[in-house]
Amino acid sequence: MSEPSEDCVFCTIAAGGIPADVLASSEHSVAFRDLDPQAPTHVLVIPRRHVANLGELADHPAELADAVVLARLVATQEGLEDGYRLVANTGARAQQSVFHAHLHVLGGRDLTWPPG
Numbered sequence: 001m002s003e004p005s006e007d008c009v010f011c012t013i014a015a016g017g018i019p020a021d022v023l024a025s026s027e028h029s030v031a032f033r034d035l036d037p038q039a040p041t042h043v044l045v046i047p048r049r050h051v052a053n054l055g056e057l058a059d060h061p062a063e064l065a066d067a068v069v070l071a072r073l074v075a076t077q078e079g080l081e082d083g084y085r086l087v088a089n090t091g092a093r094a095q096q097s098v099f100h101a102h103l104h105v106l107g108g109r110d111l112t113w114p115p116g
Contacts, residue, residue, distance in 0.1 A: 010100035014048045023074050028066040031074045031105070040108030041078045045071045051101040054088040071105050080107035087115070 012018045013032065020032035023043060034042040045067050051057045057064045068086070075084045084107035089096040 008100050010046045011050050026070050028063045029070045039106040043074050043105040045103040052099050053090040054101050057101040085111050
């Protein structure tokens with residue numbers, strides 16, 4: 001777990017330095033709408049502390065659980081009771097583009113499989 005990075009956009013959002021459409025927050029996590037939505041509902045859930053990816057967040061089970069619980073809360077708030085997808089891209093080869101752990105909450109339409 002590393003300290004917040006001044007050049008990390010998600011650290012800046014978590015600290016309130018960049019405006020975001022925040023839907024929910026908790027002690028350890030923040031949920032906000034994605035600026036480039038890939039589904040009718042596309043929300044990002046990030047840990048408040050800088051962690052490079054979900055694999056590293058797994059070393060801190062309480063914070064990982066907090067992010068998943070917040071994702072479920074947002075899915076319920078957004079009316080996704082009939083189904084939603086949680087996606088975590090880990091590493092450049094998986095198309096992770098911001099190297100701060102985050103979950104994508106996707107829903108509002110039928111989601112196909114396989115996703116990639």
